Amino acid sequence: MSMMLAWSVTAAQILLAFAMVCATLRILWGPRAQDRVVGFDSLYVNAMLLLLAFGIRSGSALYFEAALIVALLGFVSTVALAKFLLRGEVIE
Amino acid sequence: MNEGVEVPVLSGILTAMLLICGATITLIGASGLLRLKSFYQRVHAPTLGTTLGTTCVALASIIYFSALGSRVVVHELLIIVFVTVTTPISLMVLVRAAVAREESENKGMPSREVGNENR
Numbered sequence: 001m002s003m004m005l006a007w008s009v010t011a012a013q014i015l016l017a018f019a020m021v022c023a024t025l026r027i028l029w030g031p032r033a034q035d036r037v038v039g040f041d042s043l044y045v046n047a048m049l050l051l052l053a054f055g056i057r058s059g060s061a062l063y064f065e066a067a068l069i070v071a072l073l074g075f076v077s078t079v080a081l082a083k084f085l086l087r088g089e090v091i092e
Numbered sequence: 093m094n095e096g097v098e099v100p101v102l103s104g105i106l107t108a109m110l111l112i113c114g115a116t117i118t119l120i121g122a123s124g125l126l127r128l129k130s131f132y133q134r135v136h137a138p139t140l141g142t143t144l145g146t147t148c149v150a151l152a153s154i155i156y157f158s159a160l161g162s163r164v165v166v167h168e169l170l171i172i173v174f175v176t177v178t179t180p181i182s183l184m185v186l187v188r189a190a191v192a193r194e195e196s197e198n199k200g201m202p203s204r205e206v207g208n209e210n211r
Contacts, residue, residue: 002099005099005156008107008111008112009111010095011111011112012111012112012114012149015112015115015119016119018119018122019115019118019119019141020122022119022125022126023122027105032131034186034189034190034193035131038131038134038135038183039125041186042122042125042138042141042181045138045141045145045146045179046118046122048146048171049145049149052171053111053149057151059160061157061167064113064167064168064171067171070136071174071178074184075123075174075178075182078186079185082186082188082189083185085186085189085190085193086189
């Protein structure tokens with residue numbers, strides 16, 4: 001891996017880590033429950049992008065499958081939390 | 093880090109640019125999530141990262157692994173399509189839940205103070 005690509009992967013990882021910090025602060029500060037759920041939604045998308053960046057860094061295709069599973073489970077859990085906020089129970 | 097492996101220069105430059113662009117766009121969206129005032133403004137900000145940021149980073153991954161394995165690898169298209177399709181669905185369900193919660197809280201209160209939506 002060339003030096004430029006290694007540095008750019010490191011920079012992208014640092015930027016994505018700052019984005020995760022922003023989402024975590026919104027989860028902690030969020031005045032209401034729906035703000036925390038939006039912060040959680042942003043947090044899992046950023047974690048998925050960070051996994052893709054780790055995959056480019058290590059050159060292994062395993063990180064892609066982890067990123068796909070994070071995206072699937074994150075969508076399901078966001079919809080479940082929104083349904084809970086709407087009705088008070090997830091499955092009616 | 094895989095030290096001995098070299099990718100062609102053009103693919104390396106494209107991968108680096110797409111990675112930096114995607115990460116920067118995602119950070120801009122997340123800082124908007126932190127800085128905007130009300131909930132209905134904050135819902136819009138992180139979609140910048142989920143659409144454009146995800147597309148850029150997954151395209152970088154496609155280009156890097158295609159150059160590494162000298163054949164076209166398009167697995168990451170799955171992530172692009174899935175995230176782009178599911179983000180509006182989950183956020184619309186969430187906003188409807190927020191509207192229903194505020195309506196049920198304001199029931200019986202005829203006048204609502206202006207600028208109080210940031211609770």
